[in-house]
Amino acid sequence: MNKDAGEVLVSTKNLTKKFGDQFSVDHVNLEIKRGQIFGFLGPNGAGKTTSIRMLLGLMKPTKGEVKLFGKTFNENRIDNLRKVGALVEAPSYYRNLTGFENLKLSSKILGVSNARIEEVLEIVRLSEVSNKPVKQYSLGMKQRLGIALALLGSPELLILDEPTNGLDPSGIHEIRQLIKRMPKDFGITVLISSHNLAEIEMIASHVGIIQSGKLKFHGTLEELKGDQKPRIEIKVNNLMDAKELLLQQKVQARIEEDMLLVEQPSESVSAINRKLVSNGFEVSHLVETVQTLEEIFLDLTGKEGAI
Numbered sequence: 001m002n003k004d005a006g007e008v009l010v011s012t013k014n015l016t017k018k019f020g021d022q023f024s025v026d027h028v029n030l031e032i033k034r035g036q037i038f039g040f041l042g043p044n045g046a047g048k049t050t051s052i053r054m055l056l057g058l059m060k061p062t063k064g065e066v067k068l069f070g071k072t073f074n075e076n077r078i079d080n081l082r083k084v085g086a087l088v089e090a091p092s093y094y095r096n097l098t099g100f101e102n103l104k105l106s107s108k109i110l111g112v113s114n115a116r117i118e119e120v121l122e123i124v125r126l127s128e129v130s131n132k133p134v135k136q137y138s139l140g141m142k143q144r145l146g147i148a149l150a151l152l153g154s155p156e157l158l159i160l161d162e163p164t165n166g167l168d169p170s171g172i173h174e175i176r177q178l179i180k181r182m183p184k185d186f187g188i189t190v191l192i193s194s195h196n197l198a199e200i201e202m203i204a205s206h207v208g209i210i211q212s213g214k215l216k217f218h219g220t221l222e223e224l225k226g227d228q229k230p231r232i233e234i235k236v237n238n239l240m241d242a243k244e245l246l247l248q249q250k251v252q253a254r255i256e257e258d259m260l261l262v263e264q265p266s267e268s269v270s271a272i273n274r275k276l277v278s279n280g281f282e283v284s285h286l287v288e289t290v291q292t293l294e295e296i297f298l299d300l301t302g303k304e305g306a307i
Contacts, residue, residue: 007034008070009157009189010055015064017050017213024050026213027064032191032206034156035183039204040193043301047213048193049088052161055191056086068157085155085188087163091146095135099126099145102134103152110153120148123186124178140171147178151188158182160192164199172199179203197297211301228290232269234260234276235285242281249275259285 010032017025025047032038042048053059055066057073065072068080093102103117121127124144134142143163150158160179164172180203182188194200200207207224209217217224236242239255246253246262251272253262262272269288276283291299 004034008032009034009068010038010191011067012051012055013065013067015051015054015066016062017047017054017059018062023213025054025061028210028213028215030208030215030218032189034189035187036206037179037183037190037192037204039200039207040191040210041197041200041207041297042193042195042210044195046195046210046301048195048210049161051210052086052088052159052191052193055159056084056088057081058088082153083156084159085150085153085157086159086161087143087146087150088159088161091142091149093134093142093145093149096133098131098133099137099141099148100130102145103148106149106152112152112154116152116154120151123151123181124148125174138171140167140174143167143171143175144178147175151186155188158188158190160190162193162195164194164196176203197294201293209297209300216300224296225293228293228296229264230288230290232262232265232272232286232288234262234272234283236260236276237282237284242276245279245281246272246275251275 008031010030012028012030015025015028015030016023028051040048040051050059054061055068057077069083071080073080099121100117103120107113107117118127121130124147126141126144126148129137129141134145137145147160147163164175167175176199179190179192182190192200192204201221204221206220207217208215235258239260243253243255243260246260251262251265251267253260265272269286273283273286
């Protein structure tokens, strides 16, 4: 098998899902290559889970195509899914059984050894509590057990749908550190969905942003940061007159709260400052900033969703 980093493990072509007249996923084109941690971002209800269900063959698309490892489900369904581990929504387990016993049940289906169970318990750092009933686990430990179940079959692709939902900061940190190790330490490519930009920014190499079923961005985090737009924030006396002066001189300015904002200025900060001061205005604050990733995300998603 080709193990090159350029190998495309996941691709979709015009992937679409309609429920009645409503588009849940609307002509989405994704491409995820080997070795990536791909962050699938969007507000709750944007179409992330529906997309993931179609990737896993759990839901049939209304239109479009899914390929895993270069093959459609019709061509290679069983072999494709053998290479995939997934945690979609809450993990399933037996509360009265231990962590080891839960994995043992799945190992019989997958045909893997006790040594592999011990291995994945070590990966998710549950070895010390493997003989405790799952009902005694914290929420974070239960999520890590869910990831252990997804890793049991030695997948090449790991798909995680909102794996940190409901976790406290400590649990989120544990999951984040675990995911970051996957490509380098275990050769596993990761697709992780989330509505939390800050979380994805810390772990992902590539990002897809979806809103109302439509893919708004697909690329690297660096490319997303490249969309950051400069602006100048100005505090000046007599805001209305200062704004009119700048507009007359072809500088597009608007008032926001107690400041003038110049978006994507065509002139330097010093030139704009000079225009104001030479016309008798008192400038008390003037600084050039760029959009944060959070602001870009909010622009792309129509100011909706948690960050």
